[in-house]
Amino acid sequence: SMAIPSAFTPIVLDSMLLVDGGVINNFPVQECIDMGADIIIGVYVGADEDADARNLNTMVKIMSRSASFLGSVNAKKQMKNLNIKIIPDLKGAGVESFGRAEEIVKMGEKAARKNDVYVQLSALSHSLKLHSGKQTLEKSTTKQDIAINKIYVEGVKHVKKEFVVGMSQIEENSLVNIEIIDNALKRLYGTMIFDKIEYRFVKNGDSYNLVFDVIEKDLIKVNASIYYDNYFSAGLLINTSYKHLLVNSSRLDLVLDISQYPRAKLSYNIYGGKRKRLFYTLSMNAQSIVIPNFYEFPNSLIVSMGQFRNNQLNFSSGVGLSPTKNSRLEFKASHVRNYFHLEGGLEDLYSIEYVSSNNFALEGSFKINTLNHPVFPTKGTRLDITYKMILKPVSSYTTADGMFKQISAANDLIMIDYKYYLRIARRFSIIPQFTLGYMSSIPFYADKFFLGGNGFNSRLYTFDMAGVQPYKIATDNFLKFGLGMQIKLFENWYINAFHQYALFINNSETFSEESLRIDSEKISGWAAGIAYNSVFGPVKFTVTQNINNKEFYYYLSVGFPF
Numbered sequence: 039s040m041a042i043p044s045a046f047t048p049i050v051l052d053s054m055l056l057v058d059g060g061v062i063n064n065f066p067v068q069e070c071i072d073m074g075a076d077i078i079i080g081v082y083v084g085a086d087e088d089a090d091a092r093n094l095n096t097m098v099k100i101m102s103r104s105a106s107f108l109g110s111v112n113a114k115k116q117m118k119n120l121n122i123k124i125i126p127d128l129k130g131a132g133v134e135s136f137g138r139a140e141e142i143v144k145m146g147e148k149a150a151r152k153n154d155v156y157v158q159l160s161a162l163s164h165s166l167k168l169h170s171g172k173q174t175l176e177k178s179t180t181k182q183d184i185a186i187n188k189i190y191v192e193g194v195k196h197v198k199k200e201f202v203v204g205m206s207q208i209e210e211n212s213l214v215n216i217e218i219i220d221n222a223l224k225r226l227y228g229t230m231i232f233d234k235i236e237y238r239f240v241k242n243g244d245s246y247n248l249v250f251d252v253i254e255k256d257l258i259k260v261n262a263s264i265y266y267d268n269y270f271s272a273g274l275l276i277n278t279s280y281k282h283l284l285v286n287s288s289r290l291d292l293v294l295d296i297s298q299y300p301r302a303k304l305s306y307n308i309y310g311g312k313r314k315r316l317f318y319t320l321s322m323n324a325q326s327i328v329i330p331n332f333y334e335f336p337n338s339l340i341v342s343m344g345q346f347r348n349n350q351l352n353f354s355s356g357v358g359l360s361p362t363k364n365s366r367l368e369f370k371a372s373h374v375r376n377y378f379h380l381e382g383g384l385e386d387l388y389s390i391e392y393v394s395s396n397n398f399a400l401e402g403s404f405k406i407n408t409l410n411h412p413v414f415p416t417k418g419t420r421l422d423i424t425y426k427m428i429l430k431p432v433s434s435y436t437t438a439d440g441m442f443k444q445i446s447a448a449n450d451l452i453m454i455d456y457k458y459y460l461r462i463a464r465r466f467s468i469i470p471q472f473t474l475g476y477m478s479s480i481p482f483y484a485d486k487f488f489l490g491g492n493g494f495n496s497r498l499y500t501f502d503m504a505g506v507q508p509y510k511i512a513t514d515n516f517l518k519f520g521l522g523m524q525i526k527l528f529e530n531w532y533i534n535a536f537h538q539y540a541l542f543i544n545n546s547e548t549f550s551e552e553s554l555r556i557d558s559e560k561i562s563g564w565a566a567g568i569a570y571n572s573v574f575g576p577v578k579f580t581v582t583q584n585i586n587n588k589e590f591y592y593y594l595s596v597g598f599p600f
Contacts, residue, residue, distance in 0.1 A: 047233070050253065060084060065113035067120060077162065080120040081146065083128065084113055122158045124149050135529055183213040185245040193252040196282045197231060202250055204313045205229060214248065225363055229314075231255060231281060257281050263575060265597025269491060269508050273297025275598060287314060301325045301497075315360040319370070323352040325497055329488070329509050331384055344382030348484045351375045352498070356401075366405045373398050376484040390435055393442065395482040397431035409459065413576045413599070414532055414569065416524070417461040426451040433482050441512075446479030455501070459524070469522035469536065473501055476543070477514045486512040489540060492565050492580045492593050504538040505563020505584030507591055515543035535566040561586050567593075 041049050041057045048055040059066070064084045071078070117123055126149035131138050150159065189210050191199040206222035208214060219237060226235050234253040239246040261277045273295055280290040287309045295301035305321035329346045356370025378393040385391045403424040409415035428449040436444045454474040461467045475487040488500045491508035501518065503511065522536025539562040567580030575597040583590050 050234070063112050063116075064110065065116045067116040071119060077121050078119065079122045079124070079159075079162075080117065081124045081126070081149075082113060082117065083126060083146075084110055122155065122162065124155055131529075138529060183215050184239065185212075186214055186239070186248045187211060187242050187245045188247045190247060190249045191252065192249060193254070195254055196257065196286065197254065198286060200312075201287055201314060202226065202252065204311075206250070207313060208248065226250075226252075228363065230279075255281070263598050265575065265595070265599070267595035268593060271298045273299075299325075299327050316358070317360070318357050319368075320355050321353075323350075323354075323498065325350050327497055327509070329484070329512070331382075343387070344380065344384035346384070346484075347379045347381060349377040349379070350484065350498070354401075364406055364408045367403075368405075369400075369402050371398070371400055374485070376482060378482075378484050388435075388442075393433060393435040395431065395433040395445075395484065397428050397482075397485070399426050399428045401426040414524075414571055415459050416465075416467050416526065417459050419459075420455075420457045422453065422455045424451070424453040426453075428481070428485075431482060431485075441483045443480055445482050448479065449481055450476075450478040452476040465526040467524045469520075469524060469534075471518075471520040471522070471536075471538075473516075473518040475501070475513070475516050481514065483512065486514060487516060488512050489516065489518075492567070492582055502538075503540060503561075503563065504536065504565040504582050505586075505589070505591070506561070511540075511561075513542050517541045517543065530571040532569045532571070533567070534569065535564070537564045538562065 039058055040046060043057055043061065048057050050056075063069075065080065065082060067078055067080060124146070126142075126145045128142065128145055131142050131145070135142065150156065186208075187210065189203050189206075189208065191202045194202065205225050207225065208218065208222055223235055223237070226232060231254060232252050233255050236251045238249050238251070240249055257280060259279050263275050264272065265275060266272045274297070276292075276294040276296070278292045282288055283290045283306070285308060288307065289309075290306050291304070293301075293303045302324045303321065305319060308318045310316045310318075326347065326349045329348060330342060331344045331346060332342055352372060352374050354370050354372035356368050358366060358368030358370075360366050373396065375396045376394060378395070380388060380391060380393070401424065403422070405423070406419060406421045409418035409420055428451060430447065431445050431449065433442070433445055436442055452474065453476075454472070456473070457469065457471040459467045459469055477486075485499065488497075488509050489503040489511040490506035491500075492502050492504060500509070503518070504520075518538060518540045520536055520538040522534060524532055524534040526532055539560065541560045561584065563582060563584045563586075565580050565582035567578060569576060569578040571577075576595070576599075578593070578595045580593045581590065582593070
């Protein structure tokens with residue numbers, strides 16, 4: 039059941055591929071009669087035979103409708119054999135409306151309480167003498183313990199049994215229950231290695247053997263999608279992964295952003311330990327971005343003049359541990375190389391075409407992410423804490439003052455980024471947030487913190503800021519506070535609003551356009567938007583205003599983020 043063509047993959051059983059029976063017979067009344075049923079109460083929740091074109095407005099609905107058409111025609115014939123017929127008004131709910139379960143149950147109860155239906159149900163109850171009072175049903179427990187002896191894994195091709203058992207965190211000769219099994223399956227699916235995982239218990243004396251039946255995903259997987267936003271323009275995202283390259287329990291990932299501002303990330307990860315919580319990573323990040331330039335004259339007048347295009351390469355190697363499935367502790371060494379090109383007249387002003395810089399760094403980080411959705415969370419926490427010790431940074435060009443000032447021989451960097459989604463009602467969340475960026479010394483300009491923007495796209499050392507366009511503020515040190523709210527209007531529709539306040543600790547090393555320097559020590563802004571979680575990726579439209587200069591900006595983004 040629920041293996042609906044176009045929505046879910048078929049179920050493999052022996053030599054068969056099985057799909058939901060609704061494709062042919064979605065309402066098997068006659069089959070119930072043939073099995074000996076005397077009275078049949080039918081609740082039909084399938085599609086009507088006569089489709090309304092206005093409701094077929096998404097690819098999923100069109101394909102699902104096509105797959106169930108024959109079953110809908112057959113259901114109309116089967117309904118003639120019912121004793122009592124109940125047809126709830128599902129108000130646009132479909133097979134994909136998993137988040138509307140409680141609402142759909144109430145729709146069914148409303149349909150059963152209609153006068154014509156309720157009279158029939160009441161009469162049937164009296165005729166069968168089932169009206170002697172409400173019956174108390176005992177709730178089944180999901181924590182009934184089952185003793186298991188051995189654990190077997192069937193279907194593995196590339197991973198080892200020890201990997202599956204280790205990730206399940208279930209021990210042989212122990213007690214398990216449905217809750218423990220459910221958590222084990224979540225951990226196994228979270229590895230992104232398996233297409234399907236099933237389990238069964240096989241009697242073994244006074245206990246049972248636990249058997250996992252698994253189907254592994256293909257070794258090589260390629261995904262692609264397009265995106266657009268009104269700052270980074272349009273682009274093509276390509277994600278390729280290769281599992282078990284060179285050694286088992288390893289993964290090679292390549293992500294490409296082919297656009298006006300291209301990016302690439304290549305990473306190779308090896309997982310070890312009994313529960314695969316230890317990891318080693320080797321990675322390369324490349325990105326290209328255009329940064330606006332703001333020149334300050336001796337009379338403190340700030341004008342926009344030219345721009346910089348920074349091409350950055352970041353090589354790193356690290357080791358780490360995942361203490362829990364939602365946390366990550368990592369230590370790594372990295373080397374960063376910047377190629378800072380001067381454009382739009384800046385090359386004439388400085389008499390150079392580009393400035394290069396490089397540095398070596400040691401870094402430690404701790405991350406927690408318990409958000410219940412990667413793009414539209416309604417509850418959970420995200421916390422990133424990073425300490426980086428930058429050693430021997432070098433720049434090919436320096437000046438006595440300004441953005442190419444002589445950089446320090448060493449630098450300590452601290453970043454703390456915290457966001458919490460507090461769900462205070464089923465569809466309403468409050469979102470407090472806090473961000474700290476601290477540098478102990480003067481960095482190369484491209485290695486500063488950049489504030490601005492409210493889109494999904496994120497680059498290294500960049501943070502969103504209400505009322506400010508992307509990359510309009512570059513600073514060494516800042517504190518940012520925010521408070522927001524999110525309301526889930528309908529299925530997949532969200533509205534949000536928030537206010538943010540930023541305080542610049544080291545104001546003298548803050549670069550921004552003049553309109554943002556009305557109050558040079560702080561800035562604040564608000565943003566409000568509407569978003570839709572479509573099958574093609576998130577769609578988000580936001581209007582934002584800077585309280586200091588009263589300027590309005592808007593952001594439109596379509597598609598999955600990098």
